[in-house]
Amino acid sequence: TVPSDFIRDIVAADRAAGKHNGRVVTRFPPEPNGYLHIGHAKSICLNFGIAKENPGGICHLRFDDTNPTTEDPEYVEAIQDDVHWLGFDWQGKKFFASDYFEQLYSFAVVLIQKGKAYVDSLTAEQMREYRGTLTEPGRNSPFRARSIEENFDLFRRMRAGEFPDGAHVLRAKIDMGSPNINLRDPVLYRIRHAAHYRTGTEWCIYPAYDYAHPLSDAIEGITHSICTLEFEDHRPLYDWVVAETGAPHRPQQIEFARLNLTFAVMSKRKLLELVDRKLVAGWDDPRIPTIKGLRRRGYTAEAIRAFCEHIGVAKRDAVVEMQLLEYFIREDLNKRSPRVMAVLNPLKVVIENYPEDAIEEMEAVNNPEDPSAGTRRVPFSRVLYIEQDDFREDPPKQFFRLAPGREVRLRYAYIMKCTGVVKDPETGAITELRCTYDPDTKSGSSQEQRKVKATIHWVSAAHAVPAEVRLYNPLLTTDLAKIPPDQDWTQSLNPQSLERLTGCLVEPGLKQAPVGARFQFERTGYFCVDPDSSQTGLVFNRTVSLKDAWAKIEKAHKTS
């Protein structure tokens, strides 16, 4: 289905009306001050999606790098990486606001010459006082009346590095009495004697977002500048900048509601704090909703895209339930991930009537939902491991799996009966099951029609490959707004985000499982081979949370 929303309607109407000569040019404009997260994915899918849907449409990737103190090339690389991973491409249209610094400066000079901008020498605190409040109008700065010549001279010297940080700013001359605070002579340039990761020390004045962004859009010929709701009342300023500088092109700013996910830590600031304080292993920690984290967790780009498409685009504030995200990844993985047998908590089983040295290759279906995935062969022998959960010495009413005297089917193999239980003489713990199998019941054999109540998975003890399993839960939090400012917000994070780290035994075919490969372990869930496993051996990360784990976490949060 083709996505439809109010923004796409605007774009379609503009195209139909021949606006911008029918061209559609969008842009994804991250500041390289952190890694992308699922919230950015919504914006990426929107901007690149609209470009893709419209013939000749294109989406630029622009780094909004106008603040030298927070930005880093590491983030530039990571962002490009993530956009590509999500399945989008800017087709060579990669730009940096910092590449426009010279042009932006020229536009500022135009503004000064027109008497539309002036150099103010108030301190930051004074400027705040002069700005007024939400209900009271602001007052003109005493420096507002400076002559064009003086303004130009001062601005030129600001650029030349003659003044320390904070000595002057360039402000737009709009209206200190405007009910819209953004129009009360906003700052266009500030002095920052800081090295920029791209322009080095070439500049010591840097343009502000409200100035650089509309002009960058105009310079690039962006037709639809899509941003989030908080910029709604910046739109008059956006339009003012484009109009007053006489920029050659008039982009249209359109706002939509950003994505919020229940219990998720989504703000860049907080994610950065988690990384800096080493509360998580890094930006790619599977517990945080960064693109890299989700990727490492085993989420697929297709699933994330499907999710973004499904949640839609609107102007009302919304909080999407994390379960919806997980639904989409499950949905996707069900179709594509091979089913494999893996035992997380092994219980040894000896099939007493099975020959000591025999090995059979059992044919197993790779994916019941996708016949083209084919089959594989899994070795079967006398000594197996089954899941501890699949055996109960004293089975309750609804338990139909293995118990003393009971029969179950071993998936892809035989019907097996439990004939004895071996216990540790010291502790009484069950260490081994003695069983017998029925040779006439081999899976797929035509004469076999016996029914058993349950089927369980297994691995051959002699062939099983040891692996490690990390059962991650997302790093969830309560409503951060409710946490007192003096309290460390990280205290509200769920302590069970990494539920446990345990060994497991997988069928031998997985020994060569490539990094990032996703599997569905029968009855235990979806797992992904961790990209770091090259160092630590075969490690699987759980992709989706268990429902009961969710319930546990949510309950814990609701009661706390």
Next chain:
RNA sequence: UGGGGGAUCGUCUAGCGGUAGGACGCCGGCCUUUGGAGCCGGCUACCUAGGUUCGAUUCCUAGUCCCCCAGCCA
């Protein structure tokens, strides 16, 4: 108490004057060579009050509630 936005199932989201639809979730049933899979069924919504109209979620008026804005961040 200024300005800018927004209110539709528990959660997202359609609808643009004519039976309120979809998805997640939840509940129930079926399936059984494993399900957290699959199949079937069910659940619950138009912020309020007036008005216009044959007819209003939709148009008008007045309220109510929620979000954003007082960085030399973006």
